[in-house]
Amino acid sequence: MPRRPGARAHIEPAFLPEVWLARDRPPDVVRELVRSGRWARVARGIYLAAKGPDGELPIERARRHALGVIVGSHRRLNCDHWFSHTSAALVWGLPTWRLPSSAHVLCRERAGSQRASWLTSHHGEVVDSEVTEVSGLPVTTLARTVADCLMTLPPLDALVVADAALHRGLTLESLESTLRARRGRAGSTRARAVLDVADDGAESSGESASRFVLLRDGLPAPTTQIPVSTRLGTYWVDLGWEEWGLLLEYDGRVKYASRADLMQEKRRGDALVEAGGTVLRVTHEDLATLSRRVLPHLPRSVQRSVQPRRALAA
Template structure:
């Protein structure tokens, strides 16, 4: 048994899109049960109703509320060669390239992109002030991942996984940034540049996503970002400095990402300089 998918990604140090992911393992032969419900634990997150063991939905038996979600042990029948297995904290885990490939092949698109971006960042170690050296590391890793995707001839999301590879970025610094990029790409926006450097008054600013030719940027604002009381003032100055050089910055939160992609795109279009073009080509396959 080897840990794989989200479980392997977590052990490698990657960020995940969802709290309390299922536990994924691989085994070379199939078993009667491909998944098993794990004991409920209170970790935080949204309220969910806990059913007594064996109770089916819709019955009137008593239940209790827990914070968290139902977590399952998911067993994947996959032949994983020894060359695709490493050990992390003494546990057998699929290697970083194999983990990326499995997530791209089997997980929903937001989960897959968040994990793949994060693992790519871990491997490439990009430095926004000294970009360049990470490019070869990115190419090498994506080549390995691509090889494993092509070998997965029976996996139903192989085409989507192959098409996602060019859109991965080691510059995403949080799950929110990855999901934001996915929402914009899915809605058809031209591919943005992540962490594009803009110099203002001797300082460097790096919008999360940008279209430099249009002087248009998008910034993801998570709740943790404003935990420091001084952050709000610094972000206000940052936006004013960028605006002084002709840049327009659109701020996006998790609430915006939970809504319609079209609404987010409309906000972007409203910030375009007059007379500029922003051709939209929706990418429905990113669902």
């Protein structure tokens, strides 16, 4: 399947924020740093700079805070541990549909003294070939991270992580091998169902979510990254069905950098429409009703054959 030139991304681990622990400062100093607005508490005893980089969006701030909990947890834990599941996904730089509310760690043994509201411990066998270090933090390997997410997250959340990892170069073979080693365990059947619809062509979590909704509701699988020849050149559309002339573009921008960017996007949209077919723009708010919106544009025979995929509805 052709891909947009330069579309393939690479693994770029997350930038880790600077973290301070309350235990390293006198209590009155910590209180003053918080009161003055210089520090923000992200978990008990763990603090970050209250002000992030200029132009930081709310979702970026939330992600920075989640990473702060991970970094702070690493410094506070006094047992062997490896960050796993969505926490490892964040460290690897993968998007998540929802941010974890606590730091997920994999431990060989139970450690009662490590119980905390900001920590979720997973206990069991740790295979040396499935753990590594990223940006100075102990984490599960990329394949193990995605396998854990596939087996434990809701299908939508799992697909977002799997799509992103495949798009960034994780091979399907290595992921399937990791899952085969967990065959028969809780979540393995659901993991297989999600992996069966994973696609390395998705370039954002919104594109993955759009495709998931359509698949869950029983619509035919759309193609990702469709080239369309227009009067302005070739544009690559997020997903759609070429055979029926129906294209979907996910618009996840919170804001456009400038009026020029907005006008350029409008020219692109106009050119796609002029090239023929139907172009539907999708936003986060549209996901709940996306299938009902798309269905009338499909052939009647397809509309009659739609059956929700129960394996993705869990």
